[in-house]
Amino acid sequence: MTLPTQHDISQEIAQLVATDTATSGTAHHPDRGYAPYRSSLLRHPRQPLVAVGDPDAAELRGPVFGTTDVTELDADLTRGHTGEPLGERITVTGRVLDRGGRPVCGQLVEVWQANASGRYAHQRDQHPAPLDPHFTGAGRCLTDDQGRYAFTTIKPGAYPWRNHHNAWRPAHIHFSLFGTAFTQRLVTQMYFPGDPLFPYDPILQSVTSSAARACLVATYDHDLTVPEWSLGYRWDIVLDGPTATWTEEDH
Amino acid sequence: MHPTPSQTVGPFYGYALPFPGGGEIAPAGHPDAITVHGHVYDGAGAPIPDALLEFWQPGDGRAGRPGSLRRDPATGGFAGRDGVTFTGFGRIATDADGHWAIRTLPPSGAPYLSVCVFARGLLHHLFTRAYLDPDATDPLLAGLAPERRATLRTDREGPRTHRFDIRLQGPEETVFLDFR
Numbered sequence A: 001m002t003l004p005t006q007h008d009i010s011q012e013i014a015q016l017v018a019t020d021t022a023t024s025g026t027a028h029h030p031d032r033g034y035a036p037y038r039s040s041l042l043r044h045p046r047q048p049l050v051a052v053g054d055p056d057a058a059e060l061r062g063p064v065f066g067t068t069d070v071t072e073l074d075a076d077l078t079r080g081h082t083g084e085p086l087g088e089r090i091t092v093t094g095r096v097l098d099r100g101g102r103p104v105c106g107q108l109v110e111v112w113q114a115n116a117s118g119r120y121a122h123q124r125d126q127h128p129a130p131l132d133p134h135f136t137g138a139g140r141c142l143t144d145d146q147g148r149y150a151f152t153t154i155k156p157g158a159y160p161w162r163n164h165h166n167a168w169r170p171a172h173i174h175f176s177l178f179g180t181a182f183t184q185r186l187v188t189q190m191y192f193p194g195d196p197l198f199p200y201d202p203i204l205q206s207v208t209s210s211a212a213r214a215c216l217v218a219t220y221d222h223d224l225t226v227p228e229w230s231l232g233y234r235w236d237i238v239l240d241g242p243t244a245t246w247t248e249e250d251h
Numbered sequence B: 001m002h003p004t005p006s007q008t009v010g011p012f013y014g015y016a017l018p019f020p021g022g023g024e025i026a027p028a029g030h031p032d033a034i035t036v037h038g039h040v041y042d043g044a045g046a047p048i049p050d051a052l053l054e055f056w057q058p059g060d061g062r063a064g065r066p067g068s069l070r071r072d073p074a075t076g077g078f079a080g081r082d083g084v085t086f087t088g089f090g091r092i093a094t095d096a097d098g099h100w101a102i103r104t105l106p107p108s109g110a111p112y113l114s115v116c117v118f119a120r121g122l123l124h125h126l127f128t129r130a131y132l133d134p135d136a137t138d139p140l141l142a143g144l145a146p147e148r149r150a151t152l153r154t155d156r157e158g159p160r161t162h163r164f165d166i167r168l169q170g171p172e173e174t175v176f177l178d179f180r
């Protein structure tokens, strides 16, 4: 089987771009059946989702995590090994908010990423770039009383994948977030500003509104940059979905 | 505010999200413990070896407890669950055969286990429910055609064993949920 070319995929992406006027709340999330991302073809439901209007639904509350579920070292991905990882040291911080703009406090944030060479510490990653014995690339923390999270890590590299011929993922950090309700669950990816791979990547482009895609890109913040130490990026996250305390002011 | 868009969990979450004992929601040896297991299948009927499932099961107080993925403050490694507390939260990756299994307690407070499905190829997670009591009924089940309703009910394989297969696509596609 021959893989589609980047030209083929880029044409499909162009056909599926949303016009900016069509951006409404729910259109912010990607369509699960997004053909340029080939793995989505057999892995999305074709039946419409069934609406649950039950105000007592268990999902309107969510798992609870506490200080025993993380240690202070977990938020620094550059530690926990016998030496310093290779790459550009960065700090990534921001706030987790609900759709009403309220901070989501004391909730678990998990991250994972490739190393500076674009290689995951995962047996199935066959990209012929070096592993780094001093970097695994997994971390976690709890948001503070203002909804803030913060990680110290290294900037991940771009990496190839086999969605199509010459397919490369822009550099990204995977994020997993919990809100106060199971319905607020979010797994997403944070990208770095100005990456030239953005237009070629069907995973990022599955978010067809340019305004929504912009929500996935961190901002370089020189005030977060630490002299002689690390570059700073800021990325805020807004969780979707109702909670048991959802009120009329949210719409 | 606009929500942050979802993106796929991808194929390489394996060293970050699963944790030892993630599927052992009930303490070992609990006399009421049940096993719930099954496969996750794609639209061609092939098992999905890189899916991740999360289970949420509040108790009567509709609340969970911390301590699902406790860490050891001395080593930074996993300390595991404390062996006593029912936290209500479970997380398990499918194996190379697309199979998963959890050990939990029969649900209380709601007649179902809440399930969240992530996978490579799935750009936005999916919610479903596993109803363990064959006589359970609620407005959601009542509103479904019988063949669709059947996708939310577990098959009882033994006195303490339930099977719950999840089909992301196809003629027996599982009912997936939207919360408003």
Ligand SMILES: [Fe+3]
Pocket (backbone or CB within 6 Å): A114, A169, A172, A174, B010, B012
């Ligand atoms: Fe990735």
